[in-house]
Amino acid sequence: MAKIKKYTKKDGSKAYMFNLYLGTDPVTGKQRRTTRRGFRTIAEAKTALSRLELEVMENGLPTSSRKIMTFEEVYKIWLEQYKPTVKESTLYTQTSVIKTHILPYFGSLRVDKIDTAYCQKQVNRIFNTTKNYNNVFNLIRRILDYAKSMKQIRVNPMDDVVIPKRKRENGSVEKVLNFYTKDQLRTFLKLLKENESYQMYVIFRVLAFTGMRKGELSALKWSDVDFENGTISINKTVAIGSNGKLHIQTPKTNKSIRTISIDDTTLNILRSWKNELKKELFKQGENINHGDRLIFISKHRLYMLRNINPFLKKIIQKYNLPPIKPHGFRHTHASLLFESGASIKEVQDRLGHENIKTTMDIYTHVTQSAREKTAEKFANYIGF
Structure with missing residues (x-):
């Protein structure tokens, strides 16, 4: 448990500080600590310490204490755990889909900057340009879910996206089966x-x-x-x-x-x-x-x-x-x-x-x- 210490500032006045162990960064594997200082009273220091401990307990490391990754960086880590779960042919197909339809639009963005509005825009684009659009949607969601499990984001912005459905003129969902009589x-x-x-x-x-x-x-x-x-x-x-x-x-x-x-x-x-x-x-x-x-x-x-x-x-x-x-x-x-x-x-x-x-x-x-x-x-x- 962190201890609150009194110290003397450069101007000779007294203040309080603490050094808190935050845990292990899931991305780097390194231990993280943070120091907070400048509290006028011990009560202020105790309040700040309690709030920080609660935040770490609920949300993981504070943003300022960890590196926020880009979508592509998360994807590369996700890919390593995905590889052993599928056949080689499936891996080839899915990575091709990601490189063609997802990374050009998501890859360079920090995952904490990707919001629902941006995801909705991309979902609409994919729906209008890609035949197997549901697979593309699912891959985006899975990679962002992985970012969430790594404590890179608190919520998955894909959760609130409205998924379009292709319809015929009479309003029924289109289902085409190609076959010969x-x-x-x-x-x-x-x-x-x-x-x-x-x-x-x-x-x-x-x-x-x-x-x-x-x-x-x-x-x-x-x-x-x-x-x-x-x-x-x-x-x-x-x-x-x-x-x-x-x-x-x-x-x-x-x-x-x-x-x-x-x-x-x-x-x-x-x-x-x-x-x-x-x-x-x-x-x-x-x-x-x-x-x-x-x-x-x-x-x-x-x-x-x-x-x-x-x-x-x-x-x-x-x-x-x-x-x-x-x-x-x-x-x-x-x-x-x-x-x-x-x-x-x-x-x-x-x-x-x-x-x-x-x-x-x-x-x-x-x-x-x-x-x-x-x-x-x-x-x-x-x-x-």
Whole structure:
């Protein structure tokens, strides 16, 4: 406990002072002390000491006793504790988002100078310019929460920000699911089979008839396909590492590890592709027979979105097809499963959805489409 001492000032008058231990600075790890002097009476000194002790107890070190960091300095410390909690691909994605959308606007600011009004301005900007805006909002909030835990700020200015919601003209929140109908899928695959590379036809056939993610498909090896029992084991994915390069890692979630059945036609298409690949590799003096070889290959050994996305975009433009993204074939598979009578649980297990809400979003869309056709079905049945 701090002691109050009497001392003599330069003019010969008496005054009181104290030296108080404030604790360890969470940023520097150094012990902090403060000296206050110039009190005319011991009562004044006791009052000031009590107030300072209470402030330190409630709010941590006084501002004057610690270095207030910039947002970027807090981010760098936060990043070190965040790294071990996520996969390398997630780390790469999130740090890219922070460097692009957050640091240019927050990085140089002292965290105690960032207020709700400034955060609201940036939230509005991000909402109007960024597709995955909720993720950006969440990252800003998490970093400022970390600043709060370090006693750099007392409150998180993001707590009082109003988060916008994108709406349609009728006022409902916009939720877009990109997928093909059965007829659109048939047309798409027919065009690929008759006019494009056989490998790309097989890739999109497997995507549409298994519902797997493009990263999961890219990591498939021949040992994952059980031709005898008609199943595919999905237990890995291709992702972008922290160095920006592709690598194979464990799947997105534990639910993503699954073994699914495949129809006979798709199985035979895979057999045909294996024979085609065997001929091609034989010309190059390589052997396909060991199960460790990837099913879909490119010059860089890993066949992934860097090849699939541009190809799909080119095909859509070339044949004037309805717009769809590679992930849309996963939604297509789910949608057609529901239309064929599969249960919500069956679709969740087949697609490896960790959260049933994701499955329900697709189910809701499909059932809405079915409801819209109810009147038409009735009229066709009545016939007058």
